[in-house]
Amino acid sequence: MDFSLDDQQRLLIDTVRRFIAEELAPLEDDVERTGRLDPVLAGAIFRKSKALGLYAMNMPAELGGGGLSALATMLVEEQFGHTTDILIRRAFGNVYEVLLACQGPQRERWLLPAVQGARTCSIAITEPGAGSDTAGITTRAVRDGGRWRLTGQKHFTSDGLFSDFFVVSAKTDDSRAITLFLVDKSLPGVTIGRDQPMMGLRGTSHVELAFDDVRLDPDTLLGGERNGMRLILETLGRVRLAQVAARAVGKASRVLALATDYAKERRQFGKAIGEFQLIQQMIADSVIEINAARYMVLRAAWEIDRGNDARDWISMVKVQASETLGRVVDRAVQIFGGLGYCKDLPIERYYRDARIYRIFDGTSEVHRGLVARAALNKGPALFDIGP
Numbered sequence: 001m002d003f004s005l006d007d008q009q010r011l012l013i014d015t016v017r018r019f020i021a022e023e024l025a026p027l028e029d030d031v032e033r034t035g036r037l038d039p040v041l042a043g044a045i046f047r048k049s050k051a052l053g054l055y056a057m058n059m060p061a062e063l064g065g066g067g068l069s070a071l072a073t074m075l076v077e078e079q080f081g082h083t084t085d086i087l088i089r090r091a092f093g094n095v096y097e098v099l100l101a102c103q104g105p106q107r108e109r110w111l112l113p114a115v116q117g118a119r120t121c122s123i124a125i126t127e128p129g130a131g132s133d134t135a136g137i138t139t140r141a142v143r144d145g146g147r148w149r150l151t152g153q154k155h156f157t158s159d160g161l162f163s164d165f166f167v168v169s170a171k172t173d174d175s176r177a178i179t180l181f182l183v184d185k186s187l188p189g190v191t192i193g194r195d196q197p198m199m200g201l202r203g204t205s206h207v208e209l210a211f212d213d214v215r216l217d218p219d220t221l222l223g224g225e226r227n228g229m230r231l232i233l234e235t236l237g238r239v240r241l242a243q244v245a246a247r248a249v250g251k252a253s254r255v256l257a258l259a260t261d262y263a264k265e266r267r268q269f270g271k272a273i274g275e276f277q278l279i280q281q282m283i284a285d286s287v288i289e290i291n292a293a294r295y296m297v298l299r300a301a302w303e304i305d306r307g308n309d310a311r312d313w314i315s316m317v318k319v320q321a322s323e324t325l326g327r328v329v330d331r332a333v334q335i336f337g338g339l340g341y342c343k344d345l346p347i348e349r350y351y352r353d354a355r356i357y358r359i360f361d362g363t364s365e366v367h368r369g370l371v372a373r374a375a376l377n378k379g380p381a382l383f384d385i386g387p
């Protein structure tokens with residue numbers, strides 16, 4: 001077991017950290033105030049990041065991506081957690097690994113433009129009537145000769161306003177099997193509905209989508225008919241580890257750094273509040289929990305890099321990291337007192353942004369259910385150190 005970072009990892013972290021501090025952090029307040037990222041600025045951060053090789057780092061190098069291992073991806077994603085969702089999306093890309101299932105001409109049409117940042121993709125799985133129950137969807141794709149006709153509704157599609165195409169889940173029969181389709185936004189019958197207002201994540205859109213008898217050509221089928229659940233389980237797990245767990249660790253670290261600085265500066269009763277033991281307990285608990293979550297993230301990434309099935313690990317880490325973030329931001333608000341609740345400082349924004357981590361990409365309850373089921377079925381293999 002070697003916990004040290006090598007030179008390349010250190011350089012990577014340093015480069016991303018500097019890019020966020022110099023290029024993205026200065027934009028955060030404006031995005032928060034206006035609720036949008038100026039498209040000119042979005043283009044500028046995209047070009048700068050791409051020139052530094054920081055775009056689509058999770059994707060294979062032979063496709064033009066960064067070719068990072070899962071472990072290196074998590075190190076970078078932790079840094080991403082230091083800034084806001086929309087700035088990460090525009091600067092570094094949010095290229096979903098499910099697109100690696102593209103075959104033949106699909107690669108030119110959807111995969112490569114996504115890796116290059118020429119076209120943006122969102123994932124449209126959740127429906128008003130089906131969230132945790134991914135297979136409970138009613139969106140239908142019906143064969144029409146060699147083509148498909150897609151009808152249904154989705155909601156909460158992140159980045160939907162900006163995206164050029166969607167990975168959409170649909171049923172092709174009455175079973176619980178689901179199938180994924182690549183759906184261009186410009187197709188007749190595709191309607192972008194409301195941008196659903198959210199508690200946090202200002203600047204990122206989360207839209208309703210309607211598909212009204214949308215004609216799809218045969219090439220739009222992603223990964224084979226009735227194979228959607230397998231693809232989702234295989235590829236979105238890594239997204240969950242990266243975009244939720246690793247970023248939660250980064251966000252928690254950032255908030256704790258602000259809270260510890262404040263605890264050193266803020267004086268009451270003639271001393272820095274950091275000298276009060278009750279404040280120290282909040283700081284200590286946050287330090288301990290952040291480190292526990294971080295090492296769980298890295299361990300899960302290590303499993304992925306060895307080609308092991310990391311799904312149980314990812315469920316565990318998703319719960320641990322997102323709930324750690326929730327506790328850390330809550331303590332930070334407390335340490336900042338009234339200023340923690342006031343919009344003059346970013347703490348209240350972190351507090352709002354953090355709340356979704358326990359809900360999206362599978363709620364804490366759903367992942368706890370998966371962990372419990374795995375423990376009951378696999379026994380000590382899941383929680384003992386092994387031989």
Ligand SMILES: Cc1cc2nc3c(=O)[nH]c(=O)nc-3n(C[C@H](O)[C@H](O)[C@H](O)COP(=O)(O)OP(=O)(O)OC[C@H]3O[C@@H](n4cnc5c(N)ncnc54)[C@H](O)[C@@H]3O)c2cc1C
Pocket residue numbers: 122123124125126130131132133155156157158159198201206356359360361362363364365366369
């Ligand atoms: C900001 C945001 C961004 C999102 N981005 C996307 C996106 O890009 N693409 C996309 O497809 N979706 C997206 N989602 C949807 C998100 O993944 C779902 O909201 C989430 O999976 C939960 O589904 P739900 O909201 O329908 O809640 P429900 O499934 O209705 O759950 C309600 C409650 O019941 C509990 N529950 C449900 N099933 C069980 C169970 N088996 N055991 C115990 N408790 C259970 C849940 O834990 C929760 O507490 C986003 C949501 C938000 C808010």
